[in-house]
Amino acid sequence: MSTQAATAAARRSKLTPEREAELYEAVICLLREGGYDSVTMEGVAARTKCGKATLYRQWGTKPRLVTAALDKRRRTVFTGIDTGSLVGDLREAARIAASRRERDAELMEAVSQAYIQHPDLRAALRETVIEPEVAAIDAMLRRAVERGEIAAGNPAIGFVAPCFLGMLRIERLFEERFTDEATMRTFVDAVLLPALRVDAPDRETTGD
Structure with missing residues (x-):
């Protein structure tokens, strides 16, 4: 079952x-x-x-x-995000992730070693925790392709979800470098969007 x-x-x-x-x-x-x-x-x-x-x-x-x-x-937090643009979607995901990172990271660290050692736990966590978040981020990218914001053949597309979720995990290992909630927003604007060849409007333009 x-x-x-x-x-x-x-x-x-x-x-x-x-x-x-x-x-x-x-x-x-x-x-x-x-x-x-x-x-x-x-x-x-x-x-x-x-x-x-x-x-x-x-x-x-x-x-x-x-x-x-x-x-x-920890219910799926990225499902339902649809701002009408990829920039807006990824920035909203970054905002939500930053607001929850301490609470989520603490629990994931509690099972991180077991995740490696126990294949049954790994499979169950992948199904209930990881895959829904990946699916939600992938949906943002599909909508962006349909709107013509990014090219369907852009090789960076397949790396966005792993990079985004990986950043949430690795942040705590570099606390002296990533100390505030602006980290995930900067990651989106400086790393993900350029890789996808999307220009990120500044705060004044978007009204953020």
């Missing part, structure tokens, strides 16, 4: 939304306290006074429970 199917099954269960939220919060707390290895079905059951069998019945495996908790806490 896929992660999405497991999450859907949980939503169809007898668990109330409040109880489900309590279980997810316990997972997040365990992740913050000790990383992925500190999360166990037994630990979540004990912390929430929930039967371990219930957790296995609803989510099947620990990776699916963890990714469901992360997915619930």
Whole structure:
């Protein structure tokens, strides 16, 4: 059963939304306290006074429970962005990303090592956390091609989503260089847009 199917099954269960939220919060707390290895079905059951069998019945495996908790806490943030221009879309994505980066980065760091070591967790995270964000950014680029803003054959198109999401991850390794929320906006204007051969209007022109 896929992660999405497991999450859907949980939503169809007898668990109330409040109880489900309590279980997810316990997972997040365990992740913050000790990383992925500190999360166990037994630990979540004990912390929430929930039967371990219930957790296995609803989510099947620990990776699916963890990714469901992360997915619930961090909904896709770029879906729905459509300002009418690629410049506007990428700048809005940068603004949203900057406002959430500390909260999201903390949780992703908690599972980063496990992501490498556990293929089942990697697959589940890719499905529930990474792929929706990539799809949203790719949709911005498709619309830009349709509007004639960028050439369909521009080789940079395929690198935009990986670069954008990668920047969010690597920022914390270079905190002395990337210290404020202007970082992602500058990254969009100075790196992504030139690679796509799009001129970035200045703030006065756009009214930002």
